[in-house]
Amino acid sequence: MAGFIFRENRVPYYQRLFQEGQKKHIRQWNQTPRSKMLLYPYYVIMFGGFAGSMYMMCRTVLGHRTWFGKD
Incomplete structure (x- = not known):
């Protein structure tokens, strides 16, 4: 202490x-010097989640309920 x-x-x-x-x-x-170490993983998770959501939204609209291949 x-x-x-x-x-x-x-x-x-x-x-x-x-x-x-x-x-x-x-x-x-x-x-700060460690900002990039903290921000880049956050950006990857945020934009990756957004891109995945948009991808699956488009597939769902087209009638496919899985990530890959045909339903």
Whole structure:
């Protein structure tokens, strides 16, 4: 527990980081070094789910109830 109490104060670092990003017009969620590691899997899941939903919606309208092949 002592490591949590006596750790370095990171607030000034993040304040400078986010203020520099505002000057460059970078979105807040895309400013930290690990943003890409967190955002790219989210984008893949979000757009993959959307594309899969659209694909199956079109197949259902055409009368096919499975992902592949004919019903």
